[in-house]
Amino acid sequence: MKSLHLHVKGQSAKLMAESQESAGAGAPASTQNSWFKRYFIADANLNALCFVFILMAAVCALAFGSSMYSGANLQSMAFQIPEFGLIALGMMLAFLVGGIDLSIVANACLSGIIAGFILTGQWLPGLEEGSRIALAVVIALTLSTLMGLFNGILIATCAVSSLIATLGTMTFYSGIGMALTGGRSVVGFPDSFTSMGIAEVGGVPLIFIMFIAVMIIMAVMLEKTGNGRKLYLFGGNPVASLFSGINNKRMNLAAFTAIGFLAGLAGLTIIMRVNSAKVGYGDAYVFQSLIVCVIAGIHPAGGRGKVIGIGITTVLMQMAASSFTILQLSPYTTKLIWGLMLILVLGLTKDGRKLLNMLSQSLKKPAARRPAGSEDA
Amino acid sequence: MSFKIARSEGILLAIIAAYCAAVAVINPAFLNIDTLFDLIRTSSRDLILVMGLLLIMLSGGIDISFMAMALVGSYCATWLMMKIGWQSAAVLIPCAMLISTIMGLCNACLVSWLKLPAFIITLGTMNLFHGLMATLVGTRTFGGGILPPSFSAFGSATLFEIEGEYGAVGLTVSIIPVIIVVVLTWFIIYKTMLGRGIVAIGNDENSAIRLGFKPLYLRLFAYGYIGALAGLAGSIYICQVNAVYPDKMIGEELMVVAGAVIGGTSISGGKGKIFGAILGVIIIYLLKSTLIFLGLSASWNNFFVGIILVLSLSFTAWQEKVRNDRHLLFKVESR
Numbered sequence: 001m002k003s004l005h006l007h008v009k010g011q012s013a014k015l016m017a018e019s020q021e022s023a024g025a026g027a028p029a030s031t032q033n034s035w036f037k038r039y040f041i042a043d044a045n046l047n048a049l050c051f052v053f054i055l056m057a058a059v060c061a062l063a064f065g066s067s068m069y070s071g072a073n074l075q076s077m078a079f080q081i082p083e084f085g086l087i088a089l090g091m092m093l094a095f096l097v098g099g100i101d102l103s104i105v106a107n108a109c110l111s112g113i114i115a116g117f118i119l120t121g122q123w124l125p126g127l128e129e130g131s132r133i134a135l136a137v138v139i140a141l142t143l144s145t146l147m148g149l150f151n152g153i154l155i156a157t158c159a160v161s162s163l164i165a166t167l168g169t170m171t172f173y174s175g176i177g178m179a180l181t182g183g184r185s186v187v188g189f190p191d192s193f194t195s196m197g198i199a200e201v202g203g204v205p206l207i208f209i210m211f212i213a214v215m216i217i218m219a220v221m222l223e224k225t226g227n228g229r230k231l232y233l234f235g236g237n238p239v240a241s242l243f244s245g246i247n248n249k250r251m252n253l254a255a256f257t258a259i260g261f262l263a264g265l266a267g268l269t270i271i272m273r274v275n276s277a278k279v280g281y282g283d284a285y286v287f288q289s290l291i292v293c294v295i296a297g298i299h300p301a302g303g304r305g306k307v308i309g310i311g312i313t314t315v316l317m318q319m320a321a322s323s324f325t326i327l328q329l330s331p332y333t334t335k336l337i338w339g340l341m342l343i344l345v346l347g348l349t350k351d352g353r354k355l356l357n358m359l360s361q362s363l364k365k366p367a368a369r370r371p372a373g374s375e376d377a
Numbered sequence: 378m379s380f381k382i383a384r385s386e387g388i389l390l391a392i393i394a395a396y397c398a399a400v401a402v403i404n405p406a407f408l409n410i411d412t413l414f415d416l417i418r419t420s421s422r423d424l425i426l427v428m429g430l431l432l433i434m435l436s437g438g439i440d441i442s443f444m445a446m447a448l449v450g451s452y453c454a455t456w457l458m459m460k461i462g463w464q465s466a467a468v469l470i471p472c473a474m475l476i477s478t479i480m481g482l483c484n485a486c487l488v489s490w491l492k493l494p495a496f497i498i499t500l501g502t503m504n505l506f507h508g509l510m511a512t513l514v515g516t517r518t519f520g521g522g523i524l525p526p527s528f529s530a531f532g533s534a535t536l537f538e539i540e541g542e543y544g545a546v547g548l549t550v551s552i553i554p555v556i557i558v559v560v561l562t563w564f565i566i567y568k569t570m571l572g573r574g575i576v577a578i579g580n581d582e583n584s585a586i587r588l589g590f591k592p593l594y595l596r597l598f599a600y601g602y603i604g605a606l607a608g609l610a611g612s613i614y615i616c617q618v619n620a621v622y623p624d625k626m627i628g629e630e631l632m633v634v635a636g637a638v639i640g641g642t643s644i645s646g647g648k649g650k651i652f653g654a655i656l657g658v659i660i661i662y663l664l665k666s667t668l669i670f671l672g673l674s675a676s677w678n679n680f681f682v683g684i685i686l687v688l689s690l691s692f693t694a695w696q697e698k699v700r701n702d703r704h705l706l707f708k709v710e711s712r
Contacts, residue, residue, distance in 0.1 A: 158695045164644045167635065167638075168635070169687060171686055172680070175682065176683075178676040290497055330511070330516070333512050335511075340505055342500070346493060346497070347490070
């Protein structure tokens, strides 16, 4: 009995080590390197991402020049990034545990609508403006977190697969929103609330600063704390995590609850910026956040990827969207480009290294010097 | 051939019966042959699609690009016919089916090559197909005045008519392709090696490979089949509404997936029944068309579909979990 136990333990340690390795460059082997090296040089995917980013920035500079890099355009991009970035961060968490969450946008819309009802005084009338805003924010965030928790319970406790569970809750949440509003927008928020949405500190929008703060907190929690590492391990190899004494159920619950909180933040950001709450706002974000996760190197099978990748890719996507606007592309062409991009990136991350090797071999040059293990892309 | 109703389908039937009874008590106008014929007519597109989806989900994959395939297939076929000058709806259907089948085969190749969740891949191809169509073919709307009259003739043709309270009502011709597709799908799943292979790769791909099944060919067939059905369903739909819009149908795919799932089809593959999938779609259309009888606006539609979806999901998954726990099976991959 004891030997069996030891055997299981030994195997799980091996699995854990494997999964740690596959979790990216955060492996303990590279701790003596500087953080920069660890973050950018050792991670092939992030490397490629930075390269693409610089390329994109250069192409935009050449093609559009001042219309892309004018202060006004940069600022409007900074206003639009947070709401989408928060949703992408939520989708990243779902990807990390090997799942998917289709209900993020529906959750964001519903919590936005409920905050809207309180802000306009349709619910809980007779409150002062200040306490009304505070109450709206608290209730919206609590409700969205609860909605995330509900997803988590469906997925972790009832063992429904996340795709189907969140498909159901997406329909359900947007159904509640529809039933409450009848499809109309909730308008007429107090000025002191909407002014937060357009406030800026030294030219940088306040909501953008909030987004950066959320990103830093998430990065620290995922990559520097024990629970964060456990989440990566669970996502990469649930069998190993189970035999390592990690409570898999709690990991799933935590991830989806956190997604709910992020969705609530996104919902508040949206209603702050557009000054109205409505079902169906930002439906395209579901698809776009999937693309962001795939480009950012968050593996759909779970356990791989970094927060900073999401940050870079969100900016990249916003630049692309901005250049589409400058080029006046039709929404259909935009759709074509997004779809093509998703398939291309998926193909390149699978066989891109092989293609590159074939190319370099045909050019009679020595093959890439990177160790075979570091490229899982 | 013995036709046995499984327990989950029995529950669905009971739900439908109870719901119908409740609606009939509140609003007796519901009890009309009109309602039934209308339900069959409007749901015929999704009944065809759900058969293809069932086959895909049995293989352990999923395809959400079928609405895009239906739209692109029927739109391109109509556009071609207008260019060439053919007038018959009998040409439209094979044309659309051919175009959609090609797209389905593309999906199969991508899924087999990338070995990633089919949901993400087909989400990409859904946008890709729609974008390609709009960019290359155009985004013109073909209204009833431009379309050949044979389209609307097919769409509004009836098998027989009954004198109802509000004039004659007829059973739509579209029920014939629906029945053909259902029987064909039943035959494929239960009576051919192809169908058994698809169920086998859905249950356990490695075991299926060792048994000698070739997943690539089976996937090509399954995704091609849903492509062909999408073309058929799209053609029937444009004949019924007698107009071709470049942006209709897309966005309704998740309701068909919901129908299949309510009918007890498992997302992880290998489990699913034809009768259950049909009942699932019928429930969704029943809700859609009868809320008005209850005095509720269409805004409540998603609310009720969502409740049913969440309840049926958690119920079936919970049952399976209890069964697994009893047999000391622990499944970690259901995430």
